[in-house]
Amino acid sequence: MNKNIVKKSILYILISTISLIIIIPFLYLTTVSFSNTLEVNSYPKRLIPRFRETLVVEYNLDEEYYSISRKNASGSIETIYIVYDFEQTSKYLKDSLNLNVGKDKLKEDFLVAKETNEVIEVKYKKTIFNNYIKFFKVFSGSDKALFNSIKAALYTILISATFGGAIGYALARTKIKGKEAISMATLIVRMFPIVSISVPMAVLLIKYGMFDTMLGLAIIYSIPNIGLTAWITRSIFLSVNKELEEASLVFGANKRQTFIKITTPLVLPAFAASSMYAFITAWNDTAVALLLTDRNQTLALVIHKSMAGSSSSMHYAASGAILLILPALVFTFLLKDYINKLWG
């Protein structure tokens, strides 16, 4: 009995440690993405993001100005700004602290310090998504890159689904020869390192007029994904109950109707799953996009390059990274149950 408790405690300590190791880096990234400029440059960094700022305001009677102080990371109060002009101050607070406070509101709030002649604390809410908006401003072209990423992903889905779906259907439902060879080939292309053909591919795409286009990228992304889609759809076409289709035909539906009304809904989950894989391949890739585009960047590429920028834009880069992560995260979780079936 006692031994059991010890065993259990050890298990849960182990599990919690591993969970923390996984979560903490991600949490820090998220926190940086919500941090203002002062927080980004502070040390040690906060683990949990803060959504409010407390400013300590003091009025200097002799010199007639307000001073704004703030508790820094090591816990001491540090003067960060001297107020001469409220419009300037409002701008400063917006740029460095992500606080969106109008000059009139500031004047009104600060007046208390002047009238009472005491040190007062004012609390403001941070504009939470400020860094996310700034990301698109600081890294110019990232809005277009976002659009490009979606476009490349959609093309990849389309190409993989049509080509791969056709192979999957042929393998499952027709009596073609060489099925073994074809399924082996789908496996090989799935494992093929696509980056290593990207350099010669550049020459080829220039010739076809598809260099620096999303269609060009999608073609490369489709190379492993056609194989994958073929594999997934093959197994679903095999598992769809043929009697349902036959019944439909018996009841007078023609072949096209049967295919659209009966077969398609049944195989849709397989296409959804393989589409998500295709999306993730296209969305997450950096290497191929780097080698095969010039002006038309993808979002991942912008994020990759953002690190080369100055360290003063780190928190914007982090916001961009979070934007890049979100769709990939959603699709991976949706695919969770599929991953097992896929490799089982």
Added chain:
Amino acid sequence: MNENIKQMFKSPYLLIVPSILFYLMFWFFPVILSLIQSLEAPTGGLSFINYKTMFQGSDFKPAIINTLVFAFVSLIIQFFIALGLALLINTNFKGSKLFLFIMLIPMALPQAAIGIMWNLGLQQTGWINSLFQKIGLQSLLETIKVVDGRIVWKNTSGMKAVFLLILIDTWTVTPSIMIIILAGLQNFNNEYKEAALVFGANKLQSLKDIVIPIIKPSIITALLLRLISGLQVWLISVMIFGHTRIPFLLERVVYYAKVLTSSHSDKIAVSYSVVTLFIVLIVVLTFTKVFKGKDWREE
């Protein structure tokens, strides 16, 4: 019985033909083209001059060594952690679903985002040092005189840096190996294991002689996939150390194709591509030969 559906298409081979053309045009042709390009001399004609330049470059040897060390060492570390975790989750302890959920996070992250994440961490005032400070590890390391002040992670070089990258990679991909092994375990009939235990095998023996051999196909798949992507490491290295500091094969491809821009550097990039491709091929073939499992796609 299949006739009706079959008639929808005049010939079933029509379903395959577009894909065959696609692969000929966009897969087979580029592979051949890369071979040809890598053999094209700058002065025209065929020669091994590009390969010679590549071999003689001071970055070639470290690139090969780093890549192989990275791929194999990370594979070994990640495999054992993943196997342990998969066995653990398979015991279905309370909260194992949640744990699995958490484990999925690193799998989902795009490489570029992972680069940002760890770059922010490895800066001198980054979150890793912040964390060390907060949990008291920093002062502990200082008292035992391992470090003097904050660790400057980005100054690590050579094999140490490769191992730092291996650690980051372990964080990133161990869950995906775990998932594949777990899938194998969940299809596995527990009665075999119980029988072994009844007949007097201890837990370790039953693991080694019963469980592992039965889930071998999933393990081989997981390891093979991992090995292939391990050999293709480059982005994380570039995002943390920049180009050239820690050369890897694909890092060299990108470097010669994108960073250096002379007409000849393109050829070197292609040569590196071909070498990478061959190494991947050789590794995959040897690997499947050594761990000759059945066709792991078929259940």
